[in-house]
Each structure stands twice: as structure tokens, then as C-alpha cells.
Amino acid sequence: MMVENKAALQQKAMEMYAIFLKTYGERSLKPPRRDAMTELIMTILSHRTTNANEKLAFTRMWEHYGSWEAIRDADMAELTALIAPSNYPEVKAPYIKGTLAQIIHERGQANIDFLENLPVDEGLRWLLSLPGVGIKTASLVLLFNFSKPIMPVDTHVHRVSLRTGLVPPRTSANKAHDLLLEILPNEPHILFNFHVTCLRHGQKICTWNAPKCPQCPINHLCDYYHEVFTANS
Numbered sequence: 760m761m762v763e764n765k766a767a768l769q770q771k772a773m774e775m776y777a778i779f780l781k782t783y784g785e786r787s788l789k790p791p792r793r794d795a796m797t798e799l800i801m802t803i804l805s806h807r808t809t810n811a812n813e814k815l816a817f818t819r820m821w822e823h824y825g826s827w828e829a830i831r832d833a834d835m836a837e838l839t840a841l842i843a844p845s846n847y848p849e850v851k852a853p854y855i856k857g858t859l860a861q862i863i864h865e866r867g868q869a870n871i872d873f874l875e876n877l878p879v880d881e882g883l884r885w886l887l888s889l890p891g892v893g894i895k896t897a898s899l900v901l902l903f904n905f906s907k908p909i910m911p912v913d914t915h916v917h918r919v920s921l922r923t924g925l926v927p928p929r930t931s932a933n934k935a936h937d938l939l940l941e942i943l944p945n946e947p948h949i950l951f952n953f954h955v956t957c958l959r960h961g962q963k964i965c966t967w968n969a970p971k972c973p974q975c976p977i978n979h980l981c982d983y984y985h986e987v988f989t990a991n992s
């Protein structure tokens with residue numbers, strides 16, 4: 760990234776952030792909304808799934824088995840049926856069992872709180888070694904549960920970043936993780952609130968199929984808006 764380009768993008772990101780905070784509010788990173796093991800497994804269940812169905816799948820699984828060890832040892836077909844409210848249960852069931860097996864084998868228990876004391880890069884590497892854990896899930900757990908300076912890029916954050924021009928056209932979500940960290944402050948509270956408010960913006964205003972550009976509070980900062988609404992005026 761060119762130095763002058765980086766400075767302009769940093770400024771744009773902070774202007775967007777200030778407007779997002781005013782529009783959607785600011786939240787505290789602590790205390791975490793749930794323990795780290797639960798966050799990890801729920802994030803695996805959340806992939807391409809609504810919040811309501813993610814929670815339903817988790818509740819059905821937990822009420823049936825009642826412990827991480829029992830889920831690790833669960834019959835694959837039975838677990839797949841129980842988490843069926845989540846999309847792709849046949850993919851997620853082996854991921855969940857494999858992730859639990861690896862954690863319990865390596866750590867002696869289903870507990871990942873040791874990540875608190877690891878540098879962010881080491882924690883990321885360790886989480887990415889688990890079956891079914893990608894960069895979004897790993898970043899979310901490290902930021903939400905351990906206040907590490909890293910930011911998950913979900914589909915909404917990815918879309919808003921592309922349209923506004925915070926990342927170049929056709930940047931993948933994985934690459935956007937790196938590029939956004941280069942332009943946002945290395946500060947967990949800001950990364951958390953940028954993620955949460957940008958996600959909200961993607962759900963409410965900058966939706967996938969019908970972005971509400973004329974009423975968008977950041978349209979003056981948005982490349983897509985300038986291309987579509989002001990280029991020929």
C-alpha cells in the first residue's frame with residue numbers, strides 16, 4: 760500500500776468510524792458476551808446462518824449432550840441432525856467434533872482461555888490449526904474474548920469495505936482482514952466497535968441487493984456512491 764494512499768484510507772476509515780458510532784452507538788468490549796469455548800463453537804455454527812438459527816442449533820446440541828466431551832464423542836449423524844437449523848450441518852458436525860477432539864487432546868480439557876496469554880500471531884496460528892476454523896472465526900474469538908488487536912471480516916464488513924473503497928475492488932475477505940488492519944488503529948476497542956457498527960451498517964443500510972445509498976450517512980465517503988450517483992451529474 761502506497762504511503763499517501765494509506766494515509767487517505769486511514770482518514771476515510773476514521774471518518775466512517777465516527778459516523779458509525781453516532782449512528783449505531785458504541786459498545787464495551789468487556790465483559791465478553793460468552794465464554795471462549797462457546798464463542799468458538801457458535802461461530803463455526805454461524806457460518807452462512809442467521810443469528811436465530813445459530814442459537815437454535817447450539818441450544819439443541821447443548822441440551823442433548825450437556826458437555827463438550829459428549830459432543831466430541833457424539834454419533835456424527837445424530838449431531839448433524841441436531842444442528843440442522845444451521846446451514847451445512849453435514850460439514851459443521853465433523854468440524855465441531857474434530858475441533859473439540861484436538862483441543863481436549865492438546866490442552867487436556869475443553870478450554871481455550873490460555874489464548875489470553877499468547878501474542879496475537881501465535882493465538883491466530885493455533886486457532887487456524889483447528890478443523891473448520893478460518894480467519895474470520897479465529898479473529899472473532901481473539902478480539903471478542905481476549906481483546907486482541909485483530910478484526911473479523913464477515914460478509915457485511917467485507918461488502919461495506921469494498922463499496923466504500925477501504926479495500927481495492929475484488930479483494931477477498933481473507934485479504935481484507937490484512938488490509939483493514941493496516942489502516943485501522945491497533946486498538947481492540949476501536950477494532951471491536953468498527954466491526955460491530957460496520958456489520959450493522961451492512962445489515963440495515965448497505966444491504967447486498969438494495970443499498971439505501973441516498974439516505975446513507977457515509978455516502979459522501981463512498982466510492983460506489985460517487986460512481987453511481989454523482990459521476991454523471
Ligand code: SF4
Nearest residue numbers: 965970972975981984
Ligand atoms: S453509499 Fe451506498 S454503497 Fe456506499 S456505504 Fe452507503 S449504502 Fe453502501
